[in-house]
Amino acid sequence: MRKRPDLYTNYKSESSIFSTTTQKIWFVVLILVSLFSPFYLSNYWMLLLTTSLLIAIASWGLNIVSGMAGQINLAHGVFVGVGTYTSAVLGGVETSSVIGFELDMILWLPISGAAAALVGILFSPVSARLKGLNLGLVTLAIVFIGAHFFSNLKFITGGAGLGRKAAKLKFLGVDLDSGIVLGNLILEKNDVIYYFSLILCILLGIGAKNLTRSKIGRAFSAIRDRDIAAEALGINLFKYKMYAFALSSFYGGIAGSILFIISGGIEPGTFNLLYSITFIAIVIIGGVGTVLGPLFGAFFFTMLPGIIQVILHAVGVADSGFFLNAGEIERIVFGFFIIFFLVFEPRGIWGIWFRIRNYFKAWPFSY
């Protein structure tokens, strides 16, 4: 029984979060390793790790709407941006050009998610009426309309090319911007952000997994597989598409609210078309419709610049006359991977991992 990875004897075991004890053990090990990673990883890797976790949260959001509910959304970056600016306004410092309220993180974190979700809900009359490519093209319009708002609402965003500072890190009245000292432990600001991201990532990851097991998740997959059939089964399309966009934007908003604290500043030009496409690519490269997939994709995407640097140094063309610079190579590799995975492995990195895992689990049998 243990050796048959695809065999489930009852529905409960198939839909459980961790179907085997091994997975539970791995999960606990992974969390322990992540909890202690600030103590043995360098600052650079910690930054990458934090970014990966936050990007993973945002990608889960896109995965809910596109992977689970099957609605194309090319504008996920805009929802991330809404979360970012909500947190920047509520938690940021007021200057002569931008507004800011310096509120506590416990307030701005959920409000950022809620604000992004609200934008998603506002969009639902359109998303409910359209489907397929037309929906994709309308979300493309949102990218440009969003970019217009971001660069013109100068009292919120600071305007194009200038930008503003991100939110201050203040949790339950404790100012964390210069780090915190707990007994013998000295945590820097980046470590604090890391722990917040890790906790959010675990909570929202389990949330995303649970969503697939719930009534809403089943409704989503029914809509994805055949919306007319889903409607005939009594699923309210309008309601569930609204849920999908609201949940998706909520994840995006939460991720966005913290994402830019790492670098400290936000420039409205960040939330362009490429930024939104990045999330689509992450979900596709990672694995559409799975929970682990976007996590893989996010790590892959964040680590890619580092990997490319290493390869460039190894080949010896890092700073000499290669006609593309590192950023461009990164984008080309990225574009190439989108094509590669769509053509050869539509299930993404998750699919590769799944096959390898099953191969060793079932070894020496091939079934």
Next chain:
Amino acid sequence: MTIFLQATFEGLSLGAVYSLVAIGLVLVYKATDVLSFAHPALVVVGAGIISALAVDRGVPFWLALIIGIAATGMIGLIVERTFLRPMVGEPVFSVAILTIGIDILLRTILNNWIGLNPRYLGDPFPSFGNFGSLEVNGITLKYLELAALFTSIIIIYFLTLFFKKSKYGVAMMATSYDQEAALAQGINVGRIFGLVWLIAGILGGFAGFFITGGFNTLTQTSFISALRALPAVVIGGLDSIPGAVVGSLIIGLTQGYVAYYQINIENIVGFSLGSGFSLIAPYLIMFFILLIRPDGLFGREEVERV
């Protein structure tokens, strides 16, 4: 009145250019079921080739223009043969995302070549008359815009002839109605796919020149202009060629009028719409038209069976 005519003229000219891109998109979508997000990239790559030949290599401009347009068609053909062939029959959404990948590839290489400074295409249009424009009753008509308008009309006329009279045009129409029936009639559907991309690429090459020619120049953000053909296609309906033309004209005119009347509109609504509002007005129009008619103005309503 002068301003109105000026805006109308510029809008029509813009619309004509968009319609070239839009027709290419609709052709590809109708024949191969691919919505190509890579099309704006093709358009600017065409302009890039023209500029590289005419300015950097010193090739006579008109020859460079012809080579550039033909090369754009060839790139379209190559993209179809290499990347899209393996995806025939896959979900429309996957293929659309794949074209985003192609778009990233093409534009990254092009942007590397463009660099930070705007590139001229080396065309003689800016040197005609009063900085490339002539004045009729106080309306400034740019030669480039006139050329765009007339070229587009001629191209659309010949395309219509092509679809009605020529063997391949009819075969293309047949393919777009029903691929299997077309195959059964002995039509080489694979060749039609290639041909459609070739035509779309050539149209894109023309559009690329008109979008970036003269003082418009080719920059890293030029593709956003070409991208505005997408709302045009959606307004007209994804599978209608007349719709693509009408949609493009609506988009072009909207952009033209908003550019000239933004202050008046702001006075009416009572708040500032922000700089560059004319560039996103097409998207807003698309939003509202889709709310009323989800399949676009001329699009065929899809009959779905469970």
